[in-house]
Amino acid sequence: MSDSFIPLGRLFMxxxxxxxxxxxxxxAALVPNRAADDSARIKARGMMLTLAMSTVALLAIWxxxxxxxxxxxxxMIIAGFWWPWFFPLWFFLAMPAIVAKNPHWGWTVGGGSASxxxxxxxxxxxxxxxxxxxxxxxxxxxxxxLILAAIAARGLLPFGVGxxxxxxxxxxxxxxVAYAEAERSRWIFSLVVFxxxxxxxxxxxxxxxxxxxSEPEPMDxxxxxxxxxLYAAQRRKRVLGLFxxxxxxxxxxxxxxxxxxxxxxxxxxxxxxIGGIGGSILGICGxxxxxxxxxxxxxxxxxxxxxDAADASDAPAAG
Amino acid sequence: xLTISLASxxxxxxxxxxxxxxxxxxxxxxxGDELPPVRQLAADLGINLNTVARAYRELTDxxxxxxxxGRGTVVIATVERASGPKAEERKxxxxxxxxxxxxxKLAGLAREAAESMAARQIERLWxxx
Numbered sequence: 001m002s003d004s005f006i007p008l009g010r011l012f013m014x015x016x017x018x019x020x021x022x023x024x025x026x027x028a029a030l031v032p033n034r035a036a037d038d039s040a041r042i043k044a045r046g047m048m049l050t051l052a053m054s055t056v057a058l059l060a061i062w063x064x065x066x067x068x069x070x071x072x073x074x075x076m077i078i079a080g081f082w083w084p085w086f087f088p089l090w091f092f093l094a095m096p097a098i099v100a101k102n103p104h105w106g107w108t109v110g111g112g113s114a115s116x117x118x119x120x121x122x123x124x125x126x127x128x129x130x131x132x133x134x135x136x137x138x139x140x141x142x143x144x145x146l147i148l149a150a151i152a153a154r155g156l157l158p159f160g161v162g163x164x165x166x167x168x169x170x171x172x173x174x175x176x177v178a179y180a181e182a183e184r185s186r187w188i189f190s191l192v193v194f195x196x197x198x199x200x201x202x203x204x205x206x207x208x209x210x211x212x213x214s215e216p217e218p219m220d221x222x223x224x225x226x227x228x229x230l231y232a233a234q235r236r237k238r239v240l241g242l243f244x245x246x247x248x249x250x251x252x253x254x255x256x257x258x259x260x261x262x263x264x265x266x267x268x269x270x271x272x273x274i275g276g277i278g279g280s281i282l283g284i285c286g287x288x289x290x291x292x293x294x295x296x297x298x299x300x301x302x303x304x305x306x307x308d309a310a311d312a313s314d315a316p317a318a319g
Numbered sequence: 320x321l322t323i324s325l326a327s328x329x330x331x332x333x334x335x336x337x338x339x340x341x342x343x344x345x346x347x348x349x350x351g352d353e354l355p356p357v358r359q360l361a362a363d364l365g366i367n368l369n370t371v372a373r374a375y376r377e378l379t380d381x382x383x384x385x386x387x388x389g390r391g392t393v394v395i396a397t398v399e400r401a402s403g404p405k406a407e408e409r410k411x412x413x414x415x416x417x418x419x420x421x422x423x424k425l426a427g428l429a430r431e432a433a434e435s436m437a438a439r440q441i442e443r444l445w446x447x448x
Contacts, residue, residue: 117325121363123348125355125391214355216362223320 012277013080017062020083024094025055027291033101040100047097054093058085104301105294118308120219122228127213131236132243140205140247144198147255151191154262159183183265190258198251205247212239220307227307230300234293241289253282323364331366335374343383343397344444354384354392 028051035041062082069076099105160180215238217231257278261271321342323334342348354360357375361368375392378384385395423433 117327118322119325119364119366120320120322121355121360123321123342123355123360125353126359127356127391128353214359214362216365218363218365219320221322223322 010076012280014066016280017079017083018059020086021055021058021062021089023086024089025051028094028097028101031098031101031105034103035101036103044097044100047093047100051089051093051097054089058082058089102298104305105298118221120221120223122217122219122223126217126235127210129232129235130209130213131240132209136243140202140251143248143252143255144202147198147251147259148191148195150255150259151187151194151262154187155191159187186265187262190262194255194258197254201246201251205243208242208246209239212242218304220304221311222307224307227300227304230303234296234300237296238293241293245286245289250282253278321360321364323366332370332374335371336377339374339378340383340399343394346397348394350394350397352394353390354394356391 028048033041033044035044062079065075065079065082069079158180160176160183213235215235217235220227257271257275261268264271321335321338323331323338325331327334329337339348339354348354354375355363357368357371361371364371375384375386379386379392381399382396383394383399384392386392420433420437423436428436
């Protein structure tokens with residue numbers, strides 16, 4: 001059964017690696033060039049060119065590895081692990097290029113201000129404004145109990161009942177005992193790993209939500225309600241995204257995977273492949289969500305800069 | 320809202336203390352109102368955590384704020400605990416007014432402008448008294 005999945009895995013790798021490597025270039029290219037003056041614009045274009053050339057070079061090497069991999073398997077293995085080049089492309093080339101193209105992206109983290117030295121903050125305790133209600137916590141807690149019960153229930157049935165492949169011709173009873181032991185180990189492993197991973201995620205989630213609520217929200221000098229509203233909407237999306245993503249969707253996927261692996265242990269290679277692809281898809285979804293939040297945050301920074309500029313032009317001249 | 324200016328010669332800590340005292344004096348922060356956590360205010364203003372913590376501590380020592388478990392920092396009074404004899408207090412306040420008016424004169428404000436500014440602040444602070 002697993003052999004039929006190998007081409008699917010290869011196909012996924014053939015799509016995943018180039019998409020991951022192209023992402024920083026495409027993302028940076030989509031950010032409009034709003035550099036302050038001509039020299040800054042030229043500098044931003046130079047950084048984009050460096051990013052484009054690096055991306056093309058890495059993709060060319062990857063294509064070479066894939067073609068070589070048709071004859072020598074080691075090259076295909078290296079090609080499969082070519083995607084981590086995403087990190088230097090993103091952090092060292094794409095992010096500086098994005099900030100050079102649009103300086104507001106530089107304010108997506110921290111409490112910097114567009115209005116010279118004037119800084120304004122709201123005195124509302126945001127930790128008290130969480131959109132996650134007490135009732136909502138029932139969802140992840142119920143999920144934890146149900147999935148743990150589903151995994152634990154497997155222990156009530158005997159292990160090693162088959163059908164299982166094995167060297168039955170050599171010693172059928174010894175093979176059965178060995179498979180029963182392997183199934184029992186897998187069951188205990190699933191129970192412990194799922195319980196501790198989900199338990200840990202749930203234990204740190206309230207703290208993570210509090211940290212998300214108190215992320216910097218620097219106001220414009222006049223403390224505009226428009227900006228406060230944008231921050232509140234974005235905070236709500238961020239907190240709910242973290243709650244449903246880390247508290248429900250991620251544990252649900254890991255949980256269903258653990259239950260399937262425990263109840264149908266003979267399809268281990270299938271679950272492995274599905275887990276690998278599913279994990280990658282979850283990771284991509286998380287990256288898309290994170291990017292969406294960053295774009296949102298950059299837009300808010302632009303609004304703040306606009307409001308600060310308006311405040312500065314409205315202010316009466318000293319005298 | 321609390322505003323500080325990095326361009327001001329007044330230290331950030333003093334601006335924070337003055338800003339919070341001003342909000343309490345004007346009734347914008349009432350007894351029982353909760354202040355944001357130190358980390359949040361420091362992050363929003365882009366300043367050091369310790370600066371905010373020191374300002375909160377100073378106002379706590381003055382009897383205006385209190386830290387309570389589970390509720391964070393709360394306004395507990397709108398009148399400061401006397402830090403010394405009445406005459407001393409008055410001298411300190413007058414020195415503060417003198418410094419502010421001196422600042423206005425150095426900034427080139429006319430006497431009428433300074434008077435109207437002072438009157439506006441008096442009106443704002445004592446309108447409910």
